[in-house]
Amino acid sequence: MSVETLHSLNAESLEAAIRRAGNPVELLRNSAYRPHTFPVAAEFTNWRSEQAAWRESCALLDQSHHMTDLFITGPDALKLLADFGVNSFAKFAPGQAKQYVAVNQEGFFIGDAILFHLDDGSFDLVGHHTVLNWLQFQLETGSYDARIERDDNSFVRGQGRPPKLYRYELQGPNTAALVEKLTGQPLPEVRFFHMTEFTIAGHRVRALRHGMAGQPGFELFGPWAEGRDVLDAILAAGEEFGLVRAGAKAYSTANLESGWIPSPVPAIFGEAEKAYREWLGAESLGSLGGSMDSPDITDYYVTPYDLGYGMVVKFDHDFLGRAALEKIAGTPRRKKVTLVWNTDDVTRAIRSLYEPGTPAKFIDMPKARYALFQMDKVLHEGRWAGISMDAGYISNEHVMVSLATVDLDAGEPGTEVTVLWGEQPNSAKPAVETHRQVEIRATVAPVPFVQAVRDSYRNA
Numbered sequence: 001m002s003v004e005t006l007h008s009l010n011a012e013s014l015e016a017a018i019r020r021a022g023n024p025v026e027l028l029r030n031s032a033y034r035p036h037t038f039p040v041a042a043e044f045t046n047w048r049s050e051q052a053a054w055r056e057s058c059a060l061l062d063q064s065h066h067m068t069d070l071f072i073t074g075p076d077a078l079k080l081l082a083d084f085g086v087n088s089f090a091k092f093a094p095g096q097a098k099q100y101v102a103v104n105q106e107g108f109f110i111g112d113a114i115l116f117h118l119d120d121g122s123f124d125l126v127g128h129h130t131v132l133n134w135l136q137f138q139l140e141t142g143s144y145d146a147r148i149e150r151d152d153n154s155f156v157r158g159q160g161r162p163p164k165l166y167r168y169e170l171q172g173p174n175t176a177a178l179v180e181k182l183t184g185q186p187l188p189e190v191r192f193f194h195m196t197e198f199t200i201a202g203h204r205v206r207a208l209r210h211g212m213a214g215q216p217g218f219e220l221f222g223p224w225a226e227g228r229d230v231l232d233a234i235l236a237a238g239e240e241f242g243l244v245r246a247g248a249k250a251y252s253t254a255n256l257e258s259g260w261i262p263s264p265v266p267a268i269f270g271e272a273e274k275a276y277r278e279w280l281g282a283e284s285l286g287s288l289g290g291s292m293d294s295p296d297i298t299d300y301y302v303t304p305y306d307l308g309y310g311m312v313v314k315f316d317h318d319f320l321g322r323a324a325l326e327k328i329a330g331t332p333r334r335k336k337v338t339l340v341w342n343t344d345d346v347t348r349a350i351r352s353l354y355e356p357g358t359p360a361k362f363i364d365m366p367k368a369r370y371a372l373f374q375m376d377k378v379l380h381e382g383r384w385a386g387i388s389m390d391a392g393y394i395s396n397e398h399v400m401v402s403l404a405t406v407d408l409d410a411g412e413p414g415t416e417v418t419v420l421w422g423e424q425p426n427s428a429k430p431a432v433e434t435h436r437q438v439e440i441r442a443t444v445a446p447v448p449f450v451q452a453v454r455d456s457y458r459n460a
Contacts, residue, residue, distance in 0.1 A: 015274060017282035024269045024297040028288035028373065030428040035287070035369050036128070036263065038248030039065040039154040047366050048395040050250035054217075055396050057242030058174040060234060061251050063167035063219065064227065065154035070125040070132040071164075072139075074146035077121055084138055085115075086304060086325065088314035094119050095195045097208055101309050102131050107324030108267030108301040110134050112309070116195070116208070130266045133284060137276050166227030168234060169210065171217035171254075174241040179207075179218060181237045201226075201233040211258070252367045253392045259336065259447040261307055261389050261403045265300040265373045287429055289371025291420035291437060292387060300375055300387070303328050306405040308336035308447065334386060335411040338449040339378070339419060341391070341400040342441035349421065349438050361422035361435040363400075367392040370431035376402070377420040378442075380410035388419050388442075394449070401449060402442070415444040 012020075021027035040062050044050065053059035072080065082089045086101045100115035111134060113127025125132055132150070139148055151157070151164045170178065176187050183198045190196045190209040198205045203226040208219040220230065235243065255262060265288065268276055292300060304313055305328060313325055349360035364370070368391040378386040386406030393400050402419065410417055422437040 012282040013278050014280045014282045014285055015277035018269075018277065023295060025288065025295050025300075027282075028265075028286065031285075031287035032430055033283065033285070033287040033372055035289075035374075035431065036372055037066065037153075037155045038251060040251075041245075041247045042249050043247040044245040047247065047249035047253075050244055050246040051253060051366070051395045053242070053244035053246060054171040054254070056172070057244065058170060058172035058178055058238060059244055059246045059250070060238065061169040061171065061246045061254070063169055064163050064165070064224075066248075067126050067167075068129050068132055068153050068156070069151040069164060070135060071149040071151070072123045072125065072135070072146055073121055073148075074144075075121065076144040076146040077123055080135065080139055080142070080144045080146055081115065081123065081125075082317055082319060084135060084320050086309070086313045086319060086321070087115075088316050090316055092117055094122075097193045097195065099309070099312060100125060100131070101304055101312055102134055103304065103321035103325065104267045104270065105272050105321050105324065106267070106270070107303055107321045107328050108298075109264055109304060109307065110266050110268065111263075118206075128263055129284065130263065130286075133280060134266075134268075134276070137279050141275070141279070162224045164224060165221050166224050166230065167219060167221045168227075168231065169217060169219050170234070171211075174243075175217050178234075178238055178241045178243065181241070182233060201229040203230060205230060249366055252369075253394065255390065256338075256392050256394055256401055256403065257396075257448060257450050259308070259338065259403060259449065261336070261405075263372050263374075264302050264307065264389060265297070265375065267298075267301045269297045286372030288373045288375060289369075289423070289427070289429060289432070290374050290376040290388075291423060292375035292377055293424065300373070302334075302387070302405055303332075305329065305332040306334040306336065332408070334405045334407055336403065336405050336447050337411050337413075338445040338447045339388060339402045339404050339417065339442035340445050340449075341402065341419065342443075343400075345438075345440045346400050349440065352436075352438075358434060358436045360438040362433065363421075365393050366395065368400075371429060378404055378406055378410070379418040379420065379439075380407065380415070385410040385417065391419075397450065401445075403447065406444070411444060413444055413446055417442050417444060 084102050094117050097116045101112045102110040111131030113125050113131050116124040195208050205220050205222050210217050210219045352359040376388040388402040388404040391402035419440045419442050421440050422435050424437040
C-alpha cells in the first residue's frame with residue numbers, strides 16, 4: 001500500500017486535524033475511532049467457558065481477521081527493522097519471532113508487534129497499526145532497498161476480501177496432545193517464539209511456539225485458501241481433547257492474564273515527528289479515553305521500561321532513540337503491574353446504573369475498554385502515580401483487573417492504589433454516555449497476574 005493509498009482513505013492529515021482541534025489530546029479524546037474491533041464471532045458458547053478452556057483443556061482462537069500484516073522483503077529489510085527497533089538482531093534467524101518494539105528519538109514508545117523472520121530477507125510484522133504505520137513511513141521516505149505488502153485487518157480491508165493468511169491459535173494444557181493427533185507425529189522440541197512446520201490436512205502449516213495466555217500453545221498460519229481445510233481438521237481432532245472455540249470477547253481478555261498492554265498512546269506528537277503526522281491520515285490513529293485529563297500529550301507517553309520491555313532493549317546496534325534509552329535505562333521511573341480492583345467498589349459502580357441520578361461509567365464485560373488508547377489515572381496516597389491502560393474481568397480468577405504502569409514507590413505487590421474510572425468532563429466519543437467519575441480502590445499485584453503464567457514465561 002502506498003502513501004497515496006493511505007491518504008485517499010483519509011482526506012485530512014493527522015497534522016492538519018491537530019491544528020483544527022487545537023491540540024492532540026482534544027482531537028483524540030473526541031475521536032469517533034472505535035475501540036479495537038475483533039471481526040469474528042463474539043462468542044461461540046459463552047465467554048466464561050471460553051476463558052476457562054485455555055486453562056482446563058484447549059482453546060481455539062481465530063487471529064485471522066483482527067491484526068494487520070506488514071510483509072517486508074528485500075536486501076535492506078533487516079536494516080530497516082534494526083534502524084527503528086530497540087531489539088537485538090544479531091542472532092535473529094529465519095524460523096524465529098520476537099516482540100518488536102519501536103521508540104521515537106527521545107526514547108518514548110511508538111508501538112510493538114510480533115515480528116516473524118520467515119525466510120532470508122523476508123519478514124512479517126503483525127499487530128496493531130501504530131508501529132506498522134511508523135515502519136511504512138520510514139521505508140517510503142527513507143533510502144532503503146526494500147518492499148512492503150500491507151494486508152490490513154478485515155474491518156479496514158472489508159469482509160468481501162479475505163486476508164492473505166489464516167492464523168489459528170491453540171492454547172491450553174491439551175494442546176500438545178491435540179497437535180500430535182493432528183499431525184500423526186510426536187511433538188517436536190520447539191523453543192518459545194521459535195517456529196516449526198506441520199502437515200495438517202495435507203497442507204504445509206507454519207507454527208509459532210507461543211503462550212498468549214501463558215499456557216502451552218502454537219500459532220498456526222498459512223495461505224488463506226488452505227485455512228478452511230486446516231480449521232476443519234482442528235475441529236474434528238479436537239473433540240476428544242475438549243477443544244473450545246473462543247470468540248472475540250474471550251480473546252480480548254487473554255492479555256490480562258499474560259500481561260501484554262495492547263495500545264499505549266504512540267509518542268508521535270513532537271516536532272521531530274511532524275513529517276510523519278503530515279503523511280498519516282487523521283483517521284488512521286485512534287481514540288483516547290479514560291480519566292487522564294492532562295492537556296499535554298507527553299503526559300500520556302511511556303517508555304519501554306514503563307511497559308516491562310526493558311529485557312528486549314539491546315544496545316548492540318544503532319537505532320532511533322538509542323541515546324535517550326541509554327539514559328532512561330539507568331533510572332527507570334515506572335514499572336508494569338496488575339491492579340486487582342476492589343470488588344465492593346466495582347459492584348457499587350455497576351449498582352449505580354440501577355439507582356436514580358447520574359451513574360458511573362458503564363463497565364463492560366469482559367473487557368471494559370471504550371477507546372483504543374484507554375488511559376485512566378492511578379492515584380497513590382492522593383497523588384498521580386501512573387496510568388491504568390487496559391481493564392477487564394478474568395472469570396478464571398473471579399476478579400476485575402487492569403494492566404498499569406506505576407511509579408516505582410507504588411509498584412510493590414500489596415500496595416493500595418486508586419483507579420479513577422470515567423471521564424470528567426464526558427467526551428464526545430460514541431462509546432461515552434453521560435456518567436460521573438468514580439474511584440475504584442485497587443491492590444498492586446505481579447504481572448503476569450496468574451502464577452502459572454508467570455512460571456511459564458520465566459521458563460521461556
